[in-house]
Amino acid sequence: MELNMITIGKRIRERRKELNLTQTDIYHKCGIASGALSQIENGSRTPSIVTFYALSQALDCNMEWLATGISTNTKNSESYTYEEKILADIHTLPKDDQEEFLGMLQLRIQRIKKKLNMNATSSPLEAPRQSSSAS
Secondary structure: OOOOHHHHHHHHHHHHHHOOOOHHHHHHHHOOOHHHHHHHHHOOOOOOHHHHHHHHHHOOOOHHHHHHOOOOOOOOOHHHHHHHHHHHHHHOOOHHHHHHHHHHHHHHHHHHHHHHHHHHHOOOOOOOOOOOOOO
16 A cells, blocks of 8 residues: 555645644644644655654544545444544534533433433333222
8 A cells, every 4th residue: 555645644634624723733732833734734744653643643533544544443434424523513612611511411411311211110011000999
Protein backbone atom coordinates (compact mmCIF):
# COMPACT_ATOMS: atom_id res chain seq x y z
CA MET A 1 0.00 0.00 0.00
CA GLU A 2 1.36 3.37 -1.01
CA LEU A 3 0.78 6.30 1.31
CA ASN A 4 -0.02 9.50 -0.51
CA MET A 5 0.84 12.64 1.47
CA ILE A 6 -1.59 14.76 -0.55
CA THR A 7 -4.59 12.60 0.39
CA ILE A 8 -3.32 12.28 3.98
CA GLY A 9 -3.02 16.06 4.17
CA LYS A 10 -6.50 16.42 2.70
CA ARG A 11 -7.95 14.08 5.35
CA ILE A 12 -6.18 16.06 8.09
CA ARG A 13 -7.57 19.36 6.76
CA GLU A 14 -11.10 17.98 6.31
CA ARG A 15 -11.13 16.45 9.79
CA ARG A 16 -9.84 19.70 11.32
CA LYS A 17 -12.61 21.62 9.57
CA GLU A 18 -15.25 19.04 10.60
CA LEU A 19 -14.28 19.78 14.19
CA ASN A 20 -14.34 23.53 13.51
CA LEU A 21 -10.68 23.82 14.48
CA THR A 22 -8.27 26.38 13.10
CA GLN A 23 -4.60 25.76 12.45
CA THR A 24 -3.97 27.85 15.56
CA ASP A 25 -6.20 25.49 17.57
CA ILE A 26 -4.05 22.58 16.38
CA TYR A 27 -0.94 24.48 17.46
CA HIS A 28 -2.41 24.88 20.96
CA LYS A 29 -3.47 21.23 21.14
CA CYS A 30 -0.27 19.62 19.92
CA GLY A 31 2.39 22.27 19.26
CA ILE A 32 2.43 22.10 15.46
CA ALA A 33 3.02 25.57 14.02
CA SER A 34 0.44 26.71 11.47
CA GLY A 35 3.10 26.94 8.74
CA ALA A 36 4.14 23.33 9.29
CA LEU A 37 0.50 22.22 9.49
CA SER A 38 -0.24 24.04 6.25
CA GLN A 39 2.60 22.17 4.54
CA ILE A 40 1.35 18.84 5.95
CA GLU A 41 -2.21 19.59 4.81
CA ASN A 42 -0.94 20.49 1.32
CA GLY A 43 1.06 17.27 1.11
CA SER A 44 4.40 19.02 0.74
CA ARG A 45 5.69 17.93 4.15
CA THR A 46 5.74 14.51 5.78
CA PRO A 47 5.15 14.67 9.54
CA SER A 48 7.26 12.67 11.95
CA ILE A 49 5.55 9.77 13.66
CA VAL A 50 5.34 11.83 16.87
CA THR A 51 3.70 14.72 15.01
CA PHE A 52 1.36 12.32 13.20
CA TYR A 53 0.30 10.81 16.53
CA ALA A 54 -0.23 14.29 18.04
CA LEU A 55 -2.41 15.20 15.05
CA SER A 56 -4.51 12.06 15.45
CA GLN A 57 -5.07 12.93 19.11
CA ALA A 58 -5.93 16.57 18.37
CA LEU A 59 -8.32 15.48 15.63
CA ASP A 60 -9.98 12.72 17.70
CA CYS A 61 -9.29 10.00 15.16
CA ASN A 62 -6.87 7.13 14.83
CA MET A 63 -3.63 7.15 12.88
CA GLU A 64 -4.79 4.32 10.63
CA TRP A 65 -7.69 6.41 9.36
CA LEU A 66 -5.48 9.47 8.85
CA ALA A 67 -2.99 7.42 6.84
CA THR A 68 -5.37 5.30 4.77
CA GLY A 69 -8.88 6.66 5.10
CA ILE A 70 -9.90 3.24 6.46
CA SER A 71 -10.20 2.31 10.08
CA THR A 72 -11.03 -1.00 11.68
CA ASN A 73 -13.13 1.03 14.12
CA THR A 74 -15.14 2.79 11.41
CA LYS A 75 -15.52 0.31 8.54
CA ASN A 76 -19.04 0.46 7.11
CA SER A 77 -20.49 1.98 10.25
CA GLU A 78 -23.19 4.62 9.83
CA SER A 79 -23.69 4.82 13.58
CA TYR A 80 -20.02 5.61 14.13
CA THR A 81 -20.28 8.49 11.64
CA TYR A 82 -23.39 9.69 13.48
CA GLU A 83 -21.53 9.49 16.78
CA GLU A 84 -18.59 11.38 15.29
CA LYS A 85 -20.96 14.16 14.21
CA ILE A 86 -22.43 14.39 17.69
CA LEU A 87 -18.95 14.50 19.23
CA ALA A 88 -17.78 17.11 16.74
CA ASP A 89 -20.78 19.26 17.63
CA ILE A 90 -20.11 18.84 21.34
CA HIS A 91 -16.46 19.83 20.84
CA THR A 92 -17.62 23.18 19.45
CA LEU A 93 -19.25 24.04 22.78
CA PRO A 94 -17.44 25.83 25.61
CA LYS A 95 -16.20 23.48 28.35
CA ASP A 96 -18.97 24.50 30.81
CA ASP A 97 -21.66 23.74 28.23
CA GLN A 98 -20.00 20.38 27.44
CA GLU A 99 -20.16 19.46 31.14
CA GLU A 100 -23.80 20.57 31.38
CA PHE A 101 -24.67 18.54 28.28
CA LEU A 102 -22.94 15.48 29.74
CA GLY A 103 -24.91 15.88 32.97
CA MET A 104 -28.21 16.10 31.10
CA LEU A 105 -27.28 13.10 28.96
CA GLN A 106 -26.40 10.99 32.00
CA LEU A 107 -29.67 11.96 33.71
CA ARG A 108 -31.68 11.03 30.61
CA ILE A 109 -29.91 7.67 30.28
CA GLN A 110 -30.56 6.98 33.96
CA ARG A 111 -34.30 7.69 33.50
CA ILE A 112 -34.52 5.44 30.43
CA LYS A 113 -32.75 2.58 32.22
CA LYS A 114 -35.03 2.96 35.22
CA LYS A 115 -38.10 2.89 32.99
CA LEU A 116 -36.81 -0.19 31.13
CA ASN A 117 -36.14 -1.96 34.43
CA MET A 118 -39.64 -1.14 35.69
CA ASN A 119 -41.18 -2.53 32.50
CA ALA A 120 -39.07 -5.67 32.71
CA THR A 121 -40.11 -6.42 36.30
CA SER A 122 -43.86 -6.05 35.70
CA SER A 123 -45.02 -9.15 33.88
CA PRO A 124 -47.96 -8.72 31.53
CA LEU A 125 -48.96 -12.34 32.22
CA GLU A 126 -49.84 -11.74 35.86
CA ALA A 127 -53.57 -11.85 36.46
CA PRO A 128 -54.96 -8.94 38.42
CA ARG A 129 -55.66 -9.83 42.01
CA GLN A 130 -59.27 -9.90 43.01
CA SER A 131 -60.25 -8.97 46.49
CA SER A 132 -62.03 -11.61 48.47
CA SER A 133 -64.84 -10.23 50.55
CA ALA A 134 -66.56 -12.25 53.22
CA SER A 135 -70.34 -12.14 52.78
